[in-house]
Amino acid sequence: MDRAALFDVDGTLADTNHLHGVCWWEALRQAGHDVSVHAIHRATGLPGEDLLAHLLGDGRDTGEDDVLSTAHDTLYGTFFDRLPRIEAADELLRTLDRRGWRVVLVTSAGSEELGR
Known part of the structure; x- marks a missing residue:
C-alpha cells in the first residue's frame, strides 16, 4: 500500500x-x-x-x-x-521517507519565500 x-x-x-x-x-x-x-x-x-x-x-x-x-x-x-523552522520537522520528514512514505510539500507561498 x-x-x-x-x-x-x-x-x-x-x-x-x-x-x-x-x-x-x-x-x-x-x-x-x-x-x-x-x-x-x-x-x-x-x-x-x-x-x-x-x-x-x-x-x-x-x-x-x-x-x-x-x-x-x-x-x-x-x-x-x-524564518524559523518547526523544531524536528526535518527529522519527521526524513523518518517518513525512510519508512517508505511519499512526502509531499504544499504551499501557497511564492517561489522566493519557499526557497528560503
Whole structure:
C-alpha cells in the first residue's frame, strides 16, 4: 500500500504564523485600519483576499486590497533570512521517507519565500 503525507510548509513546517500576523497588522495600520492582532491571528491561514474580507468586511474598498497585500508581502519579505523552522520537522520528514512514505510539500507561498 502506498502512503503519502502532505505538509503545508508555511505555518506547519516553518513557524511563520506570528510573523504573518504582525506583518498584516502593520500593513493594515499603515493604511489607517485599526484591527487587533488577535483578530488577525484568528484569520491567519486564509488567502489574502479572504483575510481582508474577514477583517475589514465585504463592504471595504477592494481597490485597496492589492496595496495591503503588497505591503504585507514587503514587510514579510524582511524576515525571509530569519524564518524559523518547526523544531524536528526535518527529522519527521526524513523518518517518513525512510519508512517508505511519499512526502509531499504544499504551499501557497511564492517561489522566493519557499526557497528560503
